[in-house]
Amino acid sequence: MARASIIRKTASDFRVLPNWADYEQVRSEFSWEKVQKELTGLPGGGLNIAFEAIERHAQGAWRDRVAFRFLGAGPDRAVTYHELSVLTNRFANLLGNLGIGKGDRLFVLLGRIPELYISVLGSLKNGTVACPLFSAFGPEPIATRLTLGEARVLVTTEQLYRRKVEKIRDSLPGLRHVLLVPEHGDPSADIPGTLDLSRLMAESADDFETVATQAEDMALLHFTSGTTGTPKGAVHVHGAAATHWATGKYALDLHPDDIYWCTADPGWVTGTSYGIIAPLLHGVTSIVDEADFDAERWYRILQQQQVTVWYTAPTAIRMLMKAGGEMARKYSFPKLRFIASVGEPLNPEAVWWGKETLGLPIHDNWWQTETGGIMIANTPAFDIKPGSMGRPLPGIDAFIVSRDEQGNVHIVEAPDSKGELALKRGWPSMFRGYLNNEERYRKCFAGDLYLTGDLATRDQDGYFWFIGRSDDVIKSSGHLIGPFEVESALMEHPAVAEAGVIGKPDETAGEVVKAFVSLKTGYEASDSLRMELLGHARKRLGAAVAPKEIDFLPMLPRTRSGKIMRRLLKARELGLPEGDTSTLEGQA
Numbered sequence: 001m002a003r004a005s006i007i008r009k010t011a012s013d014f015r016v017l018p019n020w021a022d023y024e025q026v027r028s029e030f031s032w033e034k035v036q037k038e039l040t041g042l043p044g045g046g047l048n049i050a051f052e053a054i055e056r057h058a059q060g061a062w063r064d065r066v067a068f069r070f071l072g073a074g075p076d077r078a079v080t081y082h083e084l085s086v087l088t089n090r091f092a093n094l095l096g097n098l099g100i101g102k103g104d105r106l107f108v109l110l111g112r113i114p115e116l117y118i119s120v121l122g123s124l125k126n127g128t129v130a131c132p133l134f135s136a137f138g139p140e141p142i143a144t145r146l147t148l149g150e151a152r153v154l155v156t157t158e159q160l161y162r163r164k165v166e167k168i169r170d171s172l173p174g175l176r177h178v179l180l181v182p183e184h185g186d187p188s189a190d191i192p193g194t195l196d197l198s199r200l201m202a203e204s205a206d207d208f209e210t211v212a213t214q215a216e217d218m219a220l221l222h223f224t225s226g227t228t229g230t231p232k233g234a235v236h237v238h239g240a241a242a243t244h245w246a247t248g249k250y251a252l253d254l255h256p257d258d259i260y261w262c263t264a265d266p267g268w269v270t271g272t273s274y275g276i277i278a279p280l281l282h283g284v285t286s287i288v289d290e291a292d293f294d295a296e297r298w299y300r301i302l303q304q305q306q307v308t309v310w311y312t313a314p315t316a317i318r319m320l321m322k323a324g325g326e327m328a329r330k331y332s333f334p335k336l337r338f339i340a341s342v343g344e345p346l347n348p349e350a351v352w353w354g355k356e357t358l359g360l361p362i363h364d365n366w367w368q369t370e371t372g373g374i375m376i377a378n379t380p381a382f383d384i385k386p387g388s389m390g391r392p393l394p395g396i397d398a399f400i401v402s403r404d405e406q407g408n409v410h411i412v413e414a415p416d417s418k419g420e421l422a423l424k425r426g427w428p429s430m431f432r433g434y435l436n437n438e439e440r441y442r443k444c445f446a447g448d449l450y451l452t453g454d455l456a457t458r459d460q461d462g463y464f465w466f467i468g469r470s471d472d473v474i475k476s477s478g479h480l481i482g483p484f485e486v487e488s489a490l491m492e493h494p495a496v497a498e499a500g501v502i503g504k505p506d507e508t509a510g511e512v513v514k515a516f517v518s519l520k521t522g523y524e525a526s527d528s529l530r531m532e533l534l535g536h537a538r539k540r541l542g543a544a545v546a547p548k549e550i551d552f553l554p555m556l557p558r559t560r561s562g563k564i565m566r567r568l569l570k571a572r573e574l575g576l577p578e579g580d581t582s583t584l585e586g587q588a
C-alpha cells in the first residue's frame with residue numbers, strides 16, 4: 001500500500017502538552033550542566049542513581065505515589081516510592097552486613113519480580129555495582145558473565161539456583177554469597193552455600209544512608225545483545241542518571257502522572273535504563289509484567305492498566321501485527337498517548353500500523369548498550385518520517401563518517417551519503433569501558449568521536465536513516481545493500497510478518513540477497529507465494545537490490561532482546577559454525 005512519507009504532528013495529536021515543541025531552540029539552549037542541576041545530588045556531595053530515583057520522591061510530596069505495579073500470576077502488587085525506599089534500604093543494609101561494599105559486583109538472575117528491582121536499586125544505594133541478567137540464560141552464559149564481571153553476590157531463586165547455578169558454582173570461586181528469593185512465598189529450603197533473602201530482608205534495618213558515590217563511579221554492568229558476536233560487557237557510571245533524566249523528558253515525554261510501561265527485561269539495557277531508572281527519576285508509575293509476550297495479554301494490560309506511555313520493541317510490534325487487527329479492535333486505549341520503540345529498525349509499515357490500529361504512530365529511537373541511553377529519536381517535537389530513526393536528542397551530536405585508505409575518520413557533510421554513524425563523545429551515560437577488553441574499547445573512538453558500528457545516512461532535514469550494522473551490509477554487484485531496506489519492502493506485502501535478509505556469497509555478484517520470511521496468521525507458504533514475494537520485492541526495489549531467493553521459516557532466530565540474528569541465518573544457510581548463541585531466544 002502506498003503511504004505518505006511523513007506523519008505531520010498537529011496540536012490535536014496530543015492529549016497533554018508535550019515536554020517540548022521547538023527542536024532547534026531546545027537543542028541550542030541545552031547543556032548537560034543544566035540537566036545536572038535537575039538532579040538533587042547526595043546531601044554530603046556526590047551522585048547516586050538510586051538516591052535520585054527514589055529518595056527525592058520518597059522524602060517529598062510523592063512518597064505515597066506508586067512507583068511500580070507488578071503484574072504476575074498472583075494479585076497485582078503496588079509498591080510506593082516510600083515503600084521502595086524502605087525495601088532498598090533494607091537490601092543495602094543486608095549487603096553491608098555481608099561485608100559487600102562499594103565497587104563490589106552483584107548479579108541478579110531473576111524474572112521481572114519485585115526482588116529484581118529491589119536488588120538492583122538497593123545495590124546501587126550501597127555503591128555496589130549491579131548487573132541484571134536474563135533469567136532464561138543457561139548455565140554456560142551465566143558462568144561466563146559472572147566470571148567476566150567478577151561477581152561477588154548473586155541474587156536468584158531457589159529453582160533457578162538448582163537448575164542453573166549449582167552445577168557451575170565450583171567454577172566461581174569469587175562468588176561469595178548467593179541470596180535466594182523464596183518461591184511461592186515459602187522460605188527457601190536450606191541449600192548449602194546460599195542465604196534466604198526474605199529472612200535477611202526481615203532482619204535488616206529500615207534506614208540507610210546512601211553510600212557516597214561520585215558521578216564517575218561504576219554503577220551498572222550491561223552485556224550487549226550478542227547479535228553480531230560474543231556479547232561484550234559495558235561499564236556504566238552513576239553520572240548516567242543525567243542522560244536518563246533528559247531522555248525520559250525529551251524522547252519518552254514522561255509527565256509525573258504517567259502510567260508508563262517499558263516492556264523490556266532488565267537483562268537488556270533498555271529494561272534498566274528505561275524500565276527502572278528513567279521512570280523513577282521522573283516520579284511516574286511503571287507497570288512491570290512478569291509474563292512473556294502474549295498478544296492478547298498485552299492488549300489487555302494496555303487497556304486495564306490505562307497505560308499512557310508505552311516503550312516497546314519492533315519485534316513485539318511485529319508480533320502484534322502478526323496476530324491481526326481483529327484482536328486489536330477488541331480493546332480500546334483512550335489513555336494511551338505516546339508510543340516509542342527501540343532495538344532494531346522499525347519498518348515504516350509498523351509505524352503506520354500504530355497510527356491506524358492504535359491511533360498513535362510509533363516513535364522509533366536508536367541507541368546501544370554502549371550509549372547507555374537514547375541518542376537519536378523521533379520525539380513529540382517534530383514530524384515523523386516513517387522508517388527514519390529520527391534526529392539527535394538535545395545534548396547529542398551525531399555524524400556520518402567515512403574512513404580513508406589510511407584508516408583516518410572523516411565527517412561527511414553531504415546529505416544522503418552512506419557511512420558509519422558516529423557520536424561526539426561526552427554525554428553522561430556513555431560507557432566507560434568493555435570488561436577486560438581495553439583494546440576493543442579504544443577502537444571505538446577516533447579523536448572525540450565514538451564510532452557506533454552501524455551504517456546510516458542523514459537527510460537534508462537532519463533525520464537519520466538506518467542502513468544496517470556494518471557486519472550485516474551486503475555488497476552485491478557493486479551495490480551496498482542494507483538488509484533493513486529489503487526487509488521493510490517485503491513487510492509491505494500483506495502476507496509477511498517478519499523478514500531477515502542476508503548476503504550469500506556468489507561468484508559473479510560477490511554476494512546475492514537472500515531473504516527469510518515468516519508469514520502472518522492465515523497465510524500458507526507455497527511456491528506461488530514465493531514467486532509473488534520475489535515479484536513484489538523486484539517491483540519495489542529493482543532487480544539489483546531485490547532478493548534472488550526467499551525461504552519461509554515459521555519463526556526467525558532472535559536474541560532474547562528480540563533482535564533478528566542475521567549472522568545465524570547466514571551461518572545456517574552456509575553450513576558454518578553458529579558462533580556464540582548464548583543470547584538466542586529459546587535456548588535454555
Ligand code: ATP
Binds near residue numbers: 228231341345368
Ligand atoms: P552486539 O553488540 O553484541 O552484537 P547488539 O548490538 O544487538 O549486540 P545492543 O546494544 O542491545 O546489542 O543493540 C544496539 C544495536 O541495535 C545498535 O547498534 C543497532 O544496530 C540496533 N538498533 C537499536 N535501535 C535501533 C533502531 N531504532 N534502528 C536500527 N537499529 C537499531
Ligand code: MG
Binds near residue numbers: 224225368453
Ligand atoms: Mg552492538
